[in-house]
Amino acid sequence: MPIAQILTSGVELGFNQLLKLDPDSQARLAKLSGKSLQVSVKELPFPLLFNFSEQVEVGAVIESNEHNQAPDCLIELDLNTLPKLQDSSQLTQLIQQKKLSLIGDIYIAQTFGDLIKELDIDWEEQLSKYTGDVVAHQTFSSAKSLFAQAKQELEKAATNIGTRMTQADAVAVKPIEMALFSEQVSDLRSDAERLSARVQRLEQTLKDLKG
Amino acid sequence: MSPQSHNAEQNNNEKPPVEALPDTTHFGFKQVETDQKVNMVKDVFQSVAAKYDIMNDVMSLGIHRLWKRYTIDCSGVRAGHKVLDLAGGTGDLTAKFSRIVGESGQVVLADINDAMLKVGREKLRDKGIVGNVEYVQANAEELPFPDNSFDIITIAFGLRNVTDKDKALASMYRVLKPGGRLLVLEFSKPTHDMLNKAYDMYSFHVLPKIGQLVANDADSYQYLAESIRMHPEQEVLKEMMENVGFEQTTYTNLTGGIVALHRGFKF
Numbered sequence: 001m002p003i004a005q006i007l008t009s010g011v012e013l014g015f016n017q018l019l020k021l022d023p024d025s026q027a028r029l030a031k032l033s034g035k036s037l038q039v040s041v042k043e044l045p046f047p048l049l050f051n052f053s054e055q056v057e058v059g060a061v062i063e064s065n066e067h068n069q070a071p072d073c074l075i076e077l078d079l080n081t082l083p084k085l086q087d088s089s090q091l092t093q094l095i096q097q098k099k100l101s102l103i104g105d106i107y108i109a110q111t112f113g114d115l116i117k118e119l120d121i122d123w124e125e126q127l128s129k130y131t132g133d134v135v136a137h138q139t140f141s142s143a144k145s146l147f148a149q150a151k152q153e154l155e156k157a158a159t160n161i162g163t164r165m166t167q168a169d170a171v172a173v174k175p176i177e178m179a180l181f182s183e184q185v186s187d188l189r190s191d192a193e194r195l196s197a198r199v200q201r202l203e204q205t206l207k208d209l210k211g
Numbered sequence: 212m213s214p215q216s217h218n219a220e221q222n223n224n225e226k227p228p229v230e231a232l233p234d235t236t237h238f239g240f241k242q243v244e245t246d247q248k249v250n251m252v253k254d255v256f257q258s259v260a261a262k263y264d265i266m267n268d269v270m271s272l273g274i275h276r277l278w279k280r281y282t283i284d285c286s287g288v289r290a291g292h293k294v295l296d297l298a299g300g301t302g303d304l305t306a307k308f309s310r311i312v313g314e315s316g317q318v319v320l321a322d323i324n325d326a327m328l329k330v331g332r333e334k335l336r337d338k339g340i341v342g343n344v345e346y347v348q349a350n351a352e353e354l355p356f357p358d359n360s361f362d363i364i365t366i367a368f369g370l371r372n373v374t375d376k377d378k379a380l381a382s383m384y385r386v387l388k389p390g391g392r393l394l395v396l397e398f399s400k401p402t403h404d405m406l407n408k409a410y411d412m413y414s415f416h417v418l419p420k421i422g423q424l425v426a427n428d429a430d431s432y433q434y435l436a437e438s439i440r441m442h443p444e445q446e447v448l449k450e451m452m453e454n455v456g457f458e459q460t461t462y463t464n465l466t467g468g469i470v471a472l473h474r475g476f477k478f
Contacts (some may be wrong), residue, residue: 002277002466004279004284008284009276033313049284051311052308053310053311053313054444059284062281062285069287069289
């Protein structure tokens with residue numbers, strides 16, 4: 001069973017479906033028309049090749065073939081770095097940190113990142129095609145308010161736990177206590193270094209006297 | 212003209228012994244006059260053209276789409292390339308090639324059968340694929356293109372229907388550019404006995420019934436099953452490609468060897 005082709009057809013389908021849901025994505029995609037981008041993720045058994053036209057074609061690079069023309073841009077990274085591709089302003093920094101390797105036209109990688117980052121899908125509008133405007137609006141309003149409430153409760157709980165751990169139960173250390181402890185460790189380190197230097201001088205004096 | 216009904220007394224699964232009759236060739240398990248085969252194959256595809264895509268999906272449970280994706284992955288196609296999709300039928304490969312080669316490239320969809328070309332043209336135009344695709348009715352044995360024309364040639368599930376395969380391969384070699392490659396995607400010989408038996412059972416007993424149900428044409432799908440058994444197996448086809456000049460010829464078995472992709476280069 002061609003597993004690579006199952007994966008790439010899924011990625012391709014998902015990608016193109018998402019692009020179709022954002023009417024403005026065509027203009028951003030047009031900037032990449034005729035270009036190719038190879039993405040090698042270390043954890044994947046094969047690189048992915050993206051070819052851009054009025055939609056995105058996704059293929060698997062089966063083998064490195066000397067007869068294949070190089071893609072316009074080739075990037076290598078690991079799975080942790082992959083989400084950071086969305087922010088094209090970070091690309092240079094990632095390259096300097098050696099988290100990303102890039103060969104070819106950096107503009108293609110940047111534009112690809114922008115293509116994903118700037119996806120703006122009106123999910124309420126999409127739902128309304130199936131349920132009608134009123135139901136879609138009510139569903140999304142309820143979901144937004146539930147989400148905001150859950151977020152508030154989570155923040156409150158985090159604050160309560162933190163307060164309890166540092167003050168009520170004294171299980172965790174307060175920040176000021178931590179700072180004081182760090183200072184004491186630094187002082188101790190300096191004292192140890194001074195003592196070590198003094199011992200070395202005394203050893204040298206003894207050697208000179210014997211000599 | 213439809214293929215004659217299969218002799219009920221003969222075991223469907225067995226390839227008949229090949230006798231060297233003058234000016235005859237195989238059409239499935241039958242021997243026919245050589246110059247008649249091309250018309251008989253045309254008739255088969257004339258009959259199945261309208262339901263070709265749906266039959267492919269039903270017969271292969273959609274797996275043919277993955278085999279074709281694999282072919283494109285192995286093609287090395289890039290923007291600006293010129294591609295010949297031979298026996299391209301209803302344009303599955305052409306659709307993807309067209310998008311990848313872009314405005315600066317070109318895809319020629321060639322097929323010996325006009326009905327298949329018409330279905331392909333309609334399908335591609337419905338998808339908005341126009342501009343860089345040209346449609347040509349052509350016989351693979353005598354390709355009507357200048358030497359060194361194409362960067363890539365693909366022939367998917369078409370070579371087994373060609374009367375003189377050596378002549379067709381030589382013709383493909385001629386029209387390929389130096390540095391270009393040929394990809395032959397075709398049914399082949401399964402690598403395991405158990406799979407072979409299951410495949411025989413499916414091909415000869417299930418396929419014609421599906422053909423009857425979906426396309427109202429059991430005979431054409433009987434021919435399909437027989438023509439697969441008459442097609443050269445993996446190593447033989449590799450040698451045939453090398454004999455006409457292809458180099459670095461390799462093949463990959465897909466789905467246990469039910470299908471094989473052969474690839475050769477012209478240098």
